[in-house]
Amino acid sequence: MSTAENTIQLVPKRKCGGCNVCCHSLQIETTGLVKRPNERCHNLSKGGKCGLYPDWPSLCQEYFCAWRALPDLGDEWRPDKMNVLLEFSQENFPPPFSGRTGFRITILDKSRVRSNYKLATFVASQIKNGVPCILSYGNNRGENPATVFLNVALQRAVMSGQNKAISQEILKAVNVCEKMPKQKTIIEDGKIIDV
Numbered sequence: 001m002s003t004a005e006n007t008i009q010l011v012p013k014r015k016c017g018g019c020n021v022c023c024h025s026l027q028i029e030t031t032g033l034v035k036r037p038n039e040r041c042h043n044l045s046k047g048g049k050c051g052l053y054p055d056w057p058s059l060c061q062e063y064f065c066a067w068r069a070l071p072d073l074g075d076e077w078r079p080d081k082m083n084v085l086l087e088f089s090q091e092n093f094p095p096p097f098s099g100r101t102g103f104r105i106t107i108l109d110k111s112r113v114r115s116n117y118k119l120a121t122f123v124a125s126q127i128k129n130g131v132p133c134i135l136s137y138g139n140n141r142g143e144n145p146a147t148v149f150l151n152v153a154l155q156r157a158v159m160s161g162q163n164k165a166i167s168q169e170i171l172k173a174v175n176v177c178e179k180m181p182k183q184k185t186i187i188e189d190g191k192i193i194d195v
Contacts, residue, residue, distance in 0.1 A: 008069040008088065020048050021079035022063060025106060027144065027185070029192050030059040036142040036185045036192060066103065076118070083109035084119055093132040094149060102132030106145065110137065110178070113171045120166035124158045127151050135170065137177035144194075146180035148173040 023044050027037040033052075035041050043051040050056055066086040067077045079085045089104035103126060107113060126133050127150065138145030150173060157169040184195050 008064060010064060010068050011071045014068055016068070017078065018048060019078050019080040020044060020050075021085050021108065022065060023050070025085055025108065025139075026063075027192060028057075028059065030057045033057045033060070034187055034190055034192060036187060037144050038139050038141050073122075079108070082116075082119070083107070083112050084116075086122075089132075089134060091132075091134055091147075093134075097130075097132035097151065100132055102126070102134070104134050104136055104147075105150075106136040107174050107177075108139065110171075110174050113174055114167055116167060116170075117163040120163040120170060123150060123154065123170060124161075124163075124166050127154055127158045135173045135177065137174045138180075138182045140182060142186070143182035143184050146177040146182055148176050 023041040025038060026035075028035040028041070033041075033043070033056075041050075043056075045051055050060070052060075065079055066088050067073050067079060067082075069088075070077075070086075073086075076082060077084075077086070085106040085108060087104045087106070088101055090099075090101050091104065092098075093100060093102060105119075105123065113119070123133055133150040134147045135150050136145045136147045150170075153173055154166060154169045157165040160166075185192050186195055187193070
């Protein structure tokens with residue numbers, strides 16, 4: 001759980017509101033808080049508020065999904081509404097994308113991908129502009145989701161300019177992730193360990 005470079009400018013007056021997707025989906029390992037991926041943080045109340053706030057760990061205070069920083073994305077892009085968690089990322093992108101900041105696109109609900117043309121338009125725009133994009137999917141408790149690099153996989157669909165074709169290719173990438181083995185995790189002595 002990190003925000004690339006931790007220097008992003010947030011959209012004024014845009015707040016998380018009732019969204020707490022990051023408190024469910026992401027792995028958190030910091031002083032005083034250890035949480036496996038795809039598990040609800042034990043500090044969340046039934047109403048979705050953080051029980052540690054305002055004294056929550058700095059890692060949580062400093063994390064912002066990309067929706068909080070991208071003014072072109074409307075309120076419908078809030079992760080709990082879009083069912084997509086969009087994050088800035090500097091993952092191990094392959095050449096020629098190495099070292100660039102791109103996007104990690106975590107799909108939260110596979111059933112909403114096929115008709116999500118806003119997602120298709122966003123992904124196509126990023127790929128056309130040479131921004132590296134990784135799709136992430138897998139919501140089994142305690143397992144890290146699998147990932148697929150989209151820039152090569154979606155190149156032909158993006159060049160077609162057809163949102164339907166792009167959405168179909170995104171769904172194919174989700175299906176690939178679904179079939180891939182996932183990294184299971186456990187918590188041992190206050191640390192997350194891959195098993």
